[in-house]
Amino acid sequence: MCLAIPGKVLTIEKDAQPVMGNVSFAGIQRRVCLEWLPDVNVGEYVLVHVGFALSKVDEKEAKETLDILRKMGEGLDELKQDGDA
Amino acid sequence: MRFIDEYRDGEIARRYAEEIKRITTRTWTLMEICGGQTHSIVKSGIESLLPEEIQLVHGPGCPVCVTPLEIIDKAIAIASRPDVIFTSFGDMLRVPGSHKDLLAVKAEGGDVRMVYSPLDALTVAKNNPDKRVVFFAVGFETTAPANAMAVKEARRRNILNFSILSSHVLVPPAIAAILSSSTNRVQGLLAAGHVCTVMGYEEYFPLVEKYKVPIVVTGFEPVDILQGIYMTVKQLEEGRCEVENQYSRSVRREGNLAARALLREVFAVIDRKWRGIGEIPSSGFGLSELYADFDAGKIFGVESIEVQEPAMCIAGDVLRGIRKPHECPAFGNECNPEHPLGAPMVSSEGACAAYYHYGKIRNPISTQ
Numbered sequence: 305m306c307l308a309i310p311g312k313v314l315t316i317e318k319d320a321q322p323v324m325g326n327v328s329f330a331g332i333q334r335r336v337c338l339e340w341l342p343d344v345n346v347g348e349y350v351l352v353h354v355g356f357a358l359s360k361v362d363e364k365e366a367k368e369t370l371d372i373l374r375k376m377g378e379g380l381d382e383l384k385q386d387g388d389a
Numbered sequence: 390m391r392f393i394d395e396y397r398d399g400e401i402a403r404r405y406a407e408e409i410k411r412i413t414t415r416t417w418t419l420m421e422i423c424g425g426q427t428h429s430i431v432k433s434g435i436e437s438l439l440p441e442e443i444q445l446v447h448g449p450g451c452p453v454c455v456t457p458l459e460i461i462d463k464a465i466a467i468a469s470r471p472d473v474i475f476t477s478f479g480d481m482l483r484v485p486g487s488h489k490d491l492l493a494v495k496a497e498g499g500d501v502r503m504v505y506s507p508l509d510a511l512t513v514a515k516n517n518p519d520k521r522v523v524f525f526a527v528g529f530e531t532t533a534p535a536n537a538m539a540v541k542e543a544r545r546r547n548i549l550n551f552s553i554l555s556s557h558v559l560v561p562p563a564i565a566a567i568l569s570s571s572t573n574r575v576q577g578l579l580a581a582g583h584v585c586t587v588m589g590y591e592e593y594f595p596l597v598e599k600y601k602v603p604i605v606v607t608g609f610e611p612v613d614i615l616q617g618i619y620m621t622v623k624q625l626e627e628g629r630c631e632v633e634n635q636y637s638r639s640v641r642r643e644g645n646l647a648a649r650a651l652l653r654e655v656f657a658v659i660d661r662k663w664r665g666i667g668e669i670p671s672s673g674f675g676l677s678e679l680y681a682d683f684d685a686g687k688i689f690g691v692e693s694i695e696v697q698e699p700a701m702c703i704a705g706d707v708l709r710g711i712r713k714p715h716e717c718p719a720f721g722n723e724c725n726p727e728h729p730l731g732a733p734m735v736s737s738e739g740a741c742a743a744y745y746h747y748g749k750i751r752n753p754i755s756t757q
């Protein structure tokens with residue numbers, strides 16, 4: 305029920321009420337309400353639930369979650385995160 | 390998919406499991422609140438990666454499962470009216486009421502429609518001015534702002550044939566109810582990350598203070614959940630109890646302030662009955678006075694309905710983490726996803742359905 309998935313913001317219609325935009329989920333586009341993220345920019349990732357963006361996905365924090373492992377043990381050689389959207 | 394795939398990496402997951410094993414010196418019982426996390430845990434076999442000392446119990450965090458039978462019956466009564474188009478998220482359509490479900494109403498000729506977003510329900514209302522369009526507003530704090538927006542937009546755009554049947558539930562009061570119960574055995578909690586994208590996690594500080602139980606805001610992918618478990622166990626082993634945030638890529642301490650402001654405008658906190666658990670004070674949202682005209686419960690004044698729960702179903706114990714699904718005598722026998730007796734078998738986020746689909750019964754874990 306509380307499923308929310310990350311997608312990349314492609315367009316923002318600032319004048320729409322509420323503010324809407326197109327968001328890409330691994331290539332599939334959907335119109336999403338962006339009203340609650342006034343500072344979101346095209347190209348950023350947002351977490352979307354039932355057609356509403358709830359929060360921005362923070363790239364630095366996302367990387368740190370994976371990096372904690374390195375600090376715990378001798379570390380994995382690399383944690384590649386390539387592959388956009 | 391970016392921000393998903395890397396958190397499903399089996400190698401990283403195994404490494405976390407090893408770390409959890411390394412720091413664990415005694416038994417601990419943890420609860421994940423959210424049904425989405427239960428689904429992910431059972432699907433990815435996380436319990437089998439954990440040391441024996443760590444016991445996971447599954448919480449009440451499936452809004453579909455905890456919607457009371459009375460409200461399902463009310464929805465069915467409203468949806469059966471010829472002047473109504475009844476709209477709902479797909480997972481509510483198969484939840485058994487006392488006598489039938491919403492899909493049966495549709496089969497009998499009722500206009501029942503599945504929507505992806507509450508704004509879609511509003512569009513249905515706009516396009517069908519001669520009908521009354523009702524949206525079944527269920528969900529936790531994650532979903533409530535979207536439903537609030539539909540109501541606010543209905544007012545702004547003067548779409549007055551739209552209304553909602555609200556059965557919103559709130560997570561922190563349910564946590565308090567579980568932790569204060571005399572049968573509680575939960576020592577650490579994984580809080581539901583997506584609820585916290587909206588609400589933040591300030592509400593958890595008083596809970597940690599009062600019940601002396603660590604609470605870690607946790608995401609939904611296997612690596613997230615293992616990291617959440619790791620952080621919780623680490624606190625327990627070190628004798629700490631704090632609020633920590635594993636899901637920092639999406640959750641900010643204050644949550645989403647704009648969405649929270651909308652919730653305060655459109656909804657009011659009310660007492661709410663949870664299916665299988667009973668009434669929990671201040672644990673739900675009803676429409677605020679300002680938006681009372683959009684309350685389908687009031688508009689249709691459905692008489693209070695006498696409800697009948699199947700006697701065999703132990704959903705109440707399952708939802709509070711007291712018993713596991715496979716301990717239910719009906720599990721996999723009289724009760725299965727094709728023919729569910731209770732709501733936890735209907736929704737894919739219900740613990741019973743998750744155990745059924747992913748064969749947990751073959752690998753039962755002791756609940757002691």
Ligand code: SF4
Pocket residue numbers: 701702703704707714717718719720721724725729730731732733734741
């Ligand atoms: S298996 Fe079915 S009958 Fe048993 S608790 Fe779960 S939903 Fe209820």
